[in-house]
Amino acid sequence: MEECAPESADQEFILRMENIYKSFPGGVQANRGITLEVRSGEIHCLLGENGAGKTVLMSILYGLYKPDSGCIYYKGKKLDIHNPKDAIRHRIGMVHQHFMLVPTLTVAENIVLGQYPPWKVLNHMEEVHERIRAMSDEFGLDVDPTKLVQDLSVGEQQRVEILKALYHGADLLILDEPTAVLTPQESEHLLKFLRQLADRGLTIIFITHKLEEVMEVSDRVTVLRDGRVVGTVNTSETNPRELARMMVGREVLMELKKSQTQPGKVIFAVRDLRVRDARGLEAVKGVSFEVREREILGIAGVSGNGQTELALALAGLIDCEFDEMRLDGQILTKHDLHRLHRMGMAHVPEDRQRMGLILPFSVAENFVLKSYRDEPFSKRGFLRFEAIREYSRSQISKFNIRVGDIEEEIAHLSGGNQQKVVVARELDRHPRFLLVNQPTRGIDIGATEFVRQQILAQRDAGAAILLISADLEEIFALSDRILVMFEGRFMGEVPPDPALIEQVGLMMAGKAAVPAD
Amino acid sequence: MELLPALLFLQSTLAATWRMATPILYAAIGEVFSERAGVLNIGLEGIMLIGAFAAYSTAFETGNLVLGLIAAVLSGLVCGLVFALFTVTIKANQIVVGAAFNMIGMGITGFLYRAFYAESGKVLSLKTFLPLDLPFLSSIPFLGEVLFRHNIMVYATLLLVPAASFVLYKTAFGLSIRAVGEHPKAADTAGINVHRTRYISVLIGTSLAAIGGAFLVLAYADQFVEGIVTGRGFIALAVVVFGGWSPWGAMGTSLLFGVFYALQLRIQAMPNVLIPYQFLQALPYLATLLVLVGLTKRRVRAPKALGIPY
Numbered sequence: 001m002e003e004c005a006p007e008s009a010d011q012e013f014i015l016r017m018e019n020i021y022k023s024f025p026g027g028v029q030a031n032r033g034i035t036l037e038v039r040s041g042e043i044h045c046l047l048g049e050n051g052a053g054k055t056v057l058m059s060i061l062y063g064l065y066k067p068d069s070g071c072i073y074y075k076g077k078k079l080d081i082h083n084p085k086d087a088i089r090h091r092i093g094m095v096h097q098h099f100m101l102v103p104t105l106t107v108a109e110n111i112v113l114g115q116y117p118p119w120k121v122l123n124h125m126e127e128v129h130e131r132i133r134a135m136s137d138e139f140g141l142d143v144d145p146t147k148l149v150q151d152l153s154v155g156e157q158q159r160v161e162i163l164k165a166l167y168h169g170a171d172l173l174i175l176d177e178p179t180a181v182l183t184p185q186e187s188e189h190l191l192k193f194l195r196q197l198a199d200r201g202l203t204i205i206f207i208t209h210k211l212e213e214v215m216e217v218s219d220r221v222t223v224l225r226d227g228r229v230v231g232t233v234n235t236s237e238t239n240p241r242e243l244a245r246m247m248v249g250r251e252v253l254m255e256l257k258k259s260q261t262q263p264g265k266v267i268f269a270v271r272d273l274r275v276r277d278a279r280g281l282e283a284v285k286g287v288s289f290e291v292r293e294r295e296i297l298g299i300a301g302v303s304g305n306g307q308t309e310l311a312l313a314l315a316g317l318i319d320c321e322f323d324e325m326r327l328d329g330q331i332l333t334k335h336d337l338h339r340l341h342r343m344g345m346a347h348v349p350e351d352r353q354r355m356g357l358i359l360p361f362s363v364a365e366n367f368v369l370k371s372y373r374d375e376p377f378s379k380r381g382f383l384r385f386e387a388i389r390e391y392s393r394s395q396i397s398k399f400n401i402r403v404g405d406i407e408e409e410i411a412h413l414s415g416g417n418q419q420k421v422v423v424a425r426e427l428d429r430h431p432r433f434l435l436v437n438q439p440t441r442g443i444d445i446g447a448t449e450f451v452r453q454q455i456l457a458q459r460d461a462g463a464a465i466l467l468i469s470a471d472l473e474e475i476f477a478l479s480d481r482i483l484v485m486f487e488g489r490f491m492g493e494v495p496p497d498p499a500l501i502e503q504v505g506l507m508m509a510g511k512a513a514v515p516a517d
Numbered sequence: 518m519e520l521l522p523a524l525l526f527l528q529s530t531l532a533a534t535w536r537m538a539t540p541i542l543y544a545a546i547g548e549v550f551s552e553r554a555g556v557l558n559i560g561l562e563g564i565m566l567i568g569a570f571a572a573y574s575t576a577f578e579t580g581n582l583v584l585g586l587i588a589a590v591l592s593g594l595v596c597g598l599v600f601a602l603f604t605v606t607i608k609a610n611q612i613v614v615g616a617a618f619n620m621i622g623m624g625i626t627g628f629l630y631r632a633f634y635a636e637s638g639k640v641l642s643l644k645t646f647l648p649l650d651l652p653f654l655s656s657i658p659f660l661g662e663v664l665f666r667h668n669i670m671v672y673a674t675l676l677l678v679p680a681a682s683f684v685l686y687k688t689a690f691g692l693s694i695r696a697v698g699e700h701p702k703a704a705d706t707a708g709i710n711v712h713r714t715r716y717i718s719v720l721i722g723t724s725l726a727a728i729g730g731a732f733l734v735l736a737y738a739d740q741f742v743e744g745i746v747t748g749r750g751f752i753a754l755a756v757v758v759f760g761g762w763s764p765w766g767a768m769g770t771s772l773l774f775g776v777f778y779a780l781q782l783r784i785q786a787m788p789n790v791l792i793p794y795q796f797l798q799a800l801p802y803l804a805t806l807l808v809l810v811g812l813t814k815r816r817v818r819a820p821k822a823l824g825i826p827y
């Protein structure tokens with residue numbers, strides 16, 4: 001590593017990362033000479049495509065990775081960070097893209113984890129609880145310190161992560177895609193909260209793919225592409241279109257071209273579907289709907305209103321009851337649900353890490369998870385690796401997936417690239433019925449554009465598509481009809497007319513129902 | 518049977534129960550620490566053997582039982598260092614390394630025992646830890662015999678179990694152990710040194726296993742025999758699972774095993790019992806299994822990162 005000066009030349013910045021290089025075995029150069037300057041008390045957005053190197057850069061700052069070269073200055077001094085403990089000691093807090101909470105411990109235990117010398121007797125947990133409650137009230141975070149983390153919703157876990165960082169007294173708070181898993185309401189709340197924190201003098205580095213959020217909350221934006229800095233701009237002097245261009249390196253269509261199609265015959269229909277959630281409570285309370293050929297049926301709703309259970313049931317992953325279900329004219333029994341994917345259904349699940357992918361498997365293996373038994377991937381019971389590799393390579397270039405080597409463990413891919421692998425695999429099976437749940441969660445705008453176009457292309461090719469998304473904008477952009485789900489029931493159906501967004505918002509809150517026509 | 522002999526039978530069975538459970542309990546408590554930190558050590562059997570031999574040879578040569586015990590702990594620590602070096606630092610497969618320990622333990626102790634003791638013509642027995650009859654309490658009829666006439670290593674488990682439970686659930690160190698075994702990456706980002714935590718947990722595990730082995734020669738039988746551990750290390754592994762990875766659970770399960778073990782020994786010793794002894798020997802294992810399968814309603818999950826190197 002080259003010599004770093006003991007002090008930062010420029011005292012205006014609380015953080016200065018200078019010329020950071022980081023590559024991984026396998027040849028991925030995640031960071032190639034990144035220089036990032038963050039002012040004290042600002043909200044600094046880090047923007048960039050999937051795999052641009054945002055998480056790696058922040059992990060270096062937090063002591064999880066060692067840079068190959070480069071210098072870090074923090075509060076005017078050279079910063080030597082070898083592990084997260086050093087980061088915490090220097091009052092750097094990080095909320096990770098994939099949460100870092102131990103599910104079997106309580107909120108309070110997670111928060112004090114690693115804070116005391118080993119021999120410390122934890123006989124003061126009552127005080128810790130009190131302090132967490134006080135902070136939770138002060139910041140309006142609504143966190144119960146005695147609950148087990150595994151019983152919390154993602155939104156709550158997110159708040160616990162933030163509270164954890166604040167509890168440790170962070171001066172610099174890094175949030176890696178905190179809004180990807182939140183409902184729009186929760187995101188809104190979070191952004192306001194971050195603003196409050198910044199007004200108190202906290203410095204915040206905020207990673208997101210959502211340009212509206214960048215425009216709403218940040219003071220400055222640094223855009224990364226391919227491990228390099230494209231530029232840093234003041235938020236007030238830019239606009240989403242320019243940011244998108246910086247990120248992707250070309251004009252991004254912010255509007256989708258959606259052709260008018262004539263829906264054909266009914267492909268999938270279900271009557272009176274009832275599903276219980278993991279706790280045995282009825283989450284889907286008797287819904288009926290049908291999806292036609294060349295049609296996208298969008299299901300809007302604040303997450304947690306039964307959409308997850310609905311999708312899991314249709315994918316045959318949890319038990320359900322129904323009066324009647326048909327796929328392509330065939331009457332289905334509960335038994336058939338387990339093998340729908342053999343009958344022409346494809347499924348992009350909500351939770352890519354737990355359901356869509358096998359993390360310790362290679363990228364290539366994940367590409368053929370559902371088709372490895374078919375020609376050309378296997379012949380007479382033997383896998384044909386050359387065919388699998390070739391196919392994977394073509395998918396990777398088609399979907400522009402950033403990966404060093406197709407034999408690499410998929411766990412090493414950036415979150416958005418993992419998502420692209422799932423989408424690529426499912427769409428390529430040319431399904432008759434396609435179930436997509438949060439298809440663009442955590443992927444960058446370039447890729448979002450691409451995935452949405454692919455979904456529309458499937459529609460135009462004749463697929464019946466059920467789209468579940470908490471992102472209203474996505475629902476309106478893609479759907480031909482929209483059903484609004486609230487507390488396990490449909491509140492009504494609306495056409496995707498942008499003038500009705502407001503009304504759908506109300507229906508999502510269970511406020512008003514329009515008569516379905 | 519008539520009433521009095523039946524009572525006596527029960528009394529002697531129960532009196533033996535705790536003693537039978539003790540070596541298993543030591544090993545199991547240690548293994549609870551190791552597994553809670555995410556390291557599965559199936560080499561307990563071998564390490565108990567090494568502990569037993571270290572204790573025996575030291576106590577035999579010096580005539581001092583406490584030195585024997587210390588030697589056992591040291592041998593356990595050495596085993597633990599080697600085990601952790603392979604499984605934690607080098608990230609080798611824990612099952613493979615554990616299996617190697619079982620074979621090495623068997624081989625080394627067998628070899629050394631034959632080389633130095635078996636054919637030396639010496640009198641090989643030790644003076645073991647004597648039962649401490651607690652004043653008054655030990656003269657209570659029935660209970661006195663069952664509970665209050667044991668040796669110090671048996672009584673020590675009464676301290677060991679609550680102490681282990683305290684460390685695991687009430688100290689910062691215990692919290693780290695539980696986090697490391699469940700979600701090591703989260704522990705890492707919280708500033709915990711995952712490798713160090715695993716090393717220490719493994720060392721606790723192996724030294725307690727070695728003490729369990731030492732018990733067999735210092736406080737149970739009075740000499741070393743090849744393969745003296747006879748599967749107790751493996752039972753300890755099962756005890757950890759059935760005890761739900763908690764010290765108190767391990768204690769309950771060990772005692773249960775102890776009852777059946779004591780029972781089968783007594784049945785074997787009875788005249789004109791026609792059951793083949795192999796079957797009787799299998800009884801404690803089967804019976805414990807059946808009882809526990811019947812009793813455990815709540816399924817406790819293994820630590821999530823168990824067996825996975827970090």
Ligand SMILES: Nc1ncnc2c1ncn2[C@@H]1O[C@H](COP(=O)(O)OP(=O)(O)OP(=O)(O)O)[C@@H](O)[C@H]1O
Nearest residue numbers: 024030050051052053054055056412413414415416
């Ligand atoms: N541990 C690792 N081993 C190998 N490659 C890695 C590892 N971590 C990250 N990479 C690679 O480094 C590159 C940058 O990844 P990074 O996670 O920083 O992307 P990102 O900008 O955070 O993307 P996203 O928005 O999808 O989260 C990717 O190509 C990724 O595959």
Ligand SMILES: [Mg+2]
Nearest residue numbers: 055097414415
């Ligand atoms: Mg990332």
